Amino acid sequence: MNQTERYESAKELYRGLGIDTDQVIRRLKEIPVSLHCWQGDDVKGFDQDGPLTGGIQATGNYPGRARTPEELMEDMEMAMSLMPGKKKLNLHASYAVFENGEYADRDQLEPKHFAKWVEFAKKHHMGIDFNPTFFSHAKVKDGLTLTSPDKETREFWIRHGKACIRISEYFAKETGIPCVMNIWIGDGFKDVPADRLGPRLRYRESIEAILAEPYDPKLVKPCVESKVFGIGVESYTAGSAEFALSFAATHQGVLPLMDNGHYHPTEMVSDKIPALLCFFPEIALHVTRPVRWDSDHVVLFDDETREIAKEIVRNNALNRVYIALDYFDASINRISAWTVGFRSFQKALLSALLTPAELLKGLQDENRMSELMMLQEEIKLYPLGDVWNEYCRQCGVEGGQGWFEKVKAYEQDVLSKRK
Numbered sequence: 238m239n240q241t242e243r244y245e246s247a248k249e250l251y252r253g254l255g256i257d258t259d260q261v262i263r264r265l266k267e268i269p270v271s272l273h274c275w276q277g278d279d280v281k282g283f284d285q286d287g288p289l290t291g292g293i294q295a296t297g298n299y300p301g302r303a304r305t306p307e308e309l310m311e312d313m314e315m316a317m318s319l320m321p322g323k324k325k326l327n328l329h330a331s332y333a334v335f336e337n338g339e340y341a342d343r344d345q346l347e348p349k350h351f352a353k354w355v356e357f358a359k360k361h362h363m364g365i366d367f368n369p370t371f372f373s374h375a376k377v378k379d380g381l382t383l384t385s386p387d388k389e390t391r392e393f394w395i396r397h398g399k400a401c402i403r404i405s406e407y408f409a410k411e412t413g414i415p416c417v418m419n420i421w422i423g424d425g426f427k428d429v430p431a432d433r434l435g436p437r438l439r440y441r442e443s444i445e446a447i448l449a450e451p452y453d454p455k456l457v458k459p460c461v462e463s464k465v466f467g468i469g470v471e472s473y474t475a476g477s478a479e480f481a482l483s484f485a486a487t488h489q490g491v492l493p494l495m496d497n498g499h500y501h502p503t504e505m506v507s508d509k510i511p512a513l514l515c516f517f518p519e520i521a522l523h524v525t526r527p528v529r530w531d532s533d534h535v536v537l538f539d540d541e542t543r544e545i546a547k548e549i550v551r552n553n554a555l556n557r558v559y560i561a562l563d564y565f566d567a568s569i570n571r572i573s574a575w576t577v578g579f580r581s582f583q584k585a586l587l588s589a590l591l592t593p594a595e596l597l598k599g600l601q602d603e604n605r606m607s608e609l610m611m612l613q614e615e616i617k618l619y620p621l622g623d624v625w626n627e628y629c630r631q632c633g634v635e636g637g638q639g640w641f642e643k644v645k646a647y648e649q650d651v652l653s654k655r656k
């Protein structure tokens with residue numbers, strides 16, 4: 238059978254489950270997934286020369302890292318040409334583009350410093366999500382920013398956050414797509430602190446000061462991303478899950494953002510999604526793959542990634558969950574890392590859309606658990622790959638491994654020349 242015949246055969250099989258694969262493909266094409274710029278340069282950014290801090294690490298030293306805005310945009314374009322589906326551009330403030338010798342510190346950033354990125358996003362018909370960069374900067378004092386006991390330090394970072402509110406609104410107005418602005422700080426302590434409450438009270442106050450910056454809540458979606466520990470802050474992080482959830486629950490219009498690398502290894506974010514959907518109109522995610530710790534490995538088509546996609550789809554929450562990828566692997570070709578991760582989550586969304594959720598819920602509600610188990614297991618061997626190939630064909634990208642030849646050629650022609 239050729240690919241078309243295989244798709245037609247798969248279509249019939251899924252029709253037997255009450256699934257219209259043509260409609261699934263149409264729907265998947267419209268689900269935006271935010272693609273993080275920082276996989277392309279190991280989270281280095283353009284505005285500082287110092288090391289990556291904040292308790293995160295991009296391990297490896299694969300040649301060809303993007304060093305300039307132009308190189309990063311070129312690499313993202315290459316990667317996006319290999320990915321099916323709708324993308325948003327996810328930027329950090331540290332990726333500001335200064336021209337003609339200009340420079341602005343983090344608290345002085347303006348929309349004009351991101352005009353090149355808006356041009357890039359418009360060229361690719363993308364919305365833009367944004368992140369204040371509360372790390373990798375000299376004004377991180379003793380590892381602290383918004384929680385610092387030093388007022389001047391807090392005020393610098395509050396000004397940075399306010400500047401990012403203004404830039405986020407600029408992005409939304411320029412692209413016509415709301416901007417998710419994610420607040421994450423690495424503030425914490427390596428060893429047992431004497432005061433866990435004080436930093437959190439200051440953090441709450443600082444975020445409230447940032448959000449006092451006027452903005453249109455239809456255009457800017459502020460989020461607070463939690464974390465359980467970081468490298469060098471193993472004993473305490475101010476922005477814990479309880480803090481982030483409580484802040485979002487008590488501040489109108491603020492979304493909790495869950496990164497599935499930010500919990501204890503046995504905790505599953507997939508299970509947390511339907512819990513939060515009971516209480517929050519909207520939530521945000523960073524989809525990643527933690528190995529032993531919050532290692533930010535490339536997302537794969539693995540169980541938890543599939544479960545995360547399933548919870549979003551089967552709870553009819555595609556319009557309530559802002560999906561972003563967050564991983565940075567410096568040990569492999571970065572174009573391939575971007576591409577594998579994005580395609581993996583597209584596969585997870587497709588798998589979820591091809592699952593007969595109502596049929597399975599009915600079996601659960603009727604306590605027909607034996608049949609439920611049987612059917613959930615049998616569906617795993619349905620021909621997802623034939624629908625995937627048709628989806629990729631319609632999106633104009635390779636369904637199988639052929640795309641990697643293009644990555645190898647790009648490495649040969651472009652990346653290898655970056656000395």
Ligand SMILES: C[C@H](O)[C@H](O)[C@@H](O)C(=O)CO
Nearest residue numbers: 293368421496523531563
């Ligand atoms: C670069 C991102 O802001 C960062 O990865 C953050 O989202 C995070 O997950 C830190 O562990």
Ligand SMILES: [Mn+2]
Nearest residue numbers: 462496523563
């Ligand atoms: Mn994250």
